[in-house]
Amino acid sequence: MLTAKQHELIRFIQQRLEETGISPSFEEMKSALDLKSKSGVHRLISALEERGFIRRLPNRARALEVLKNPEDALPAAVAPAADNDLTTASVVRIPASTMAQPEPANDVIELPLHGRIAAGAPIEALEGQSSLPVPAALLGPGDHYALEVSGDSMIEAGIFDGDFALIKRTSTARDGEIVVALVDNEEATLKYLHRDAGMVRLDPANSTYSPQIYQPGQVEVQGKLAGLLRRYH
Structure with missing residues (x-):
């Protein structure tokens, strides 16, 4: 199951590849997901790569390939995000x-x-x-x-x-x-x-x-x- 941000990112990458044939830049991904730093994008990319939804093509800048349709893993229910740089759903602390x-x-x-x-x-x-x-x-x-x-x-x-x-x-x-x-x-x-x-x-x-x-x-x-x-x- 993907988080909402992971699902949103893979759909954005997939859409950009279909439209232009070129992966979006990290700056474009940051803006599209309304994040405040590129480190959040890096973490989302790594999570999607680890779970087999995308892969980075070697020796090519801005080269991502979508391996699995994001509809195969619908986004998890998430808590409302506070007004800060949350790259995924907020952790619900365990009381x-x-x-x-x-x-x-x-x-x-x-x-x-x-x-x-x-x-x-x-x-x-x-x-x-x-x-x-x-x-x-x-x-x-x-x-x-x-x-x-x-x-x-x-x-x-x-x-x-x-x-x-x-x-x-x-x-x-x-x-x-x-x-x-x-x-x-x-x-x-x-x-x-x-x-x-x-x-x-x-x-x-x-x-x-x-x-x-x-x-x-x-x-x-x-x-x-x-x-x-x-x-x-």
Whole structure:
């Protein structure tokens, strides 16, 4: 499922290619989506590329190819955006009160299931109303919640698209731990956390993806990986 901004961008690229045969510039995409910086366009392009909707043609400037019709993935419902540079839907913060962990019944705990988390380029983390039954033995002490994984950038850590990440709620983590990182107060992603030369580096576990580097103030830890569930169909 695409976010509204991702859907809007791919339709704009597709329309421009049909009209002129040339990909729009980043400046044109920024203006068309009413963004305030090109960094937002870069993140949207990376997310669409990772999910197989577009690809960048090598050795050619302004060369994008649409691989998949955006109607294959309708935009997700989003919260109204504030008057700032939101490149995707606003993250709905998970209130502490909803994290209260119920008492286990028959060694099973119903964890709040709070939407999808990107294991690739950041996407929005949407608060959901559903729950996920989890064996109590998978969890230690503390408050937990679950997120469905989207993307393949953590496959070398054994985390695959469609897995359910079990997250212990915390605002702190050590270097090398897998965390839910909120970037620019708007997008969430699942990555290894590292602090390097005064910067925060979010590392994928897939050699085809590059690390994401941010200023410390751009990244907020919202939890760390405590376990993983996988359904076999």
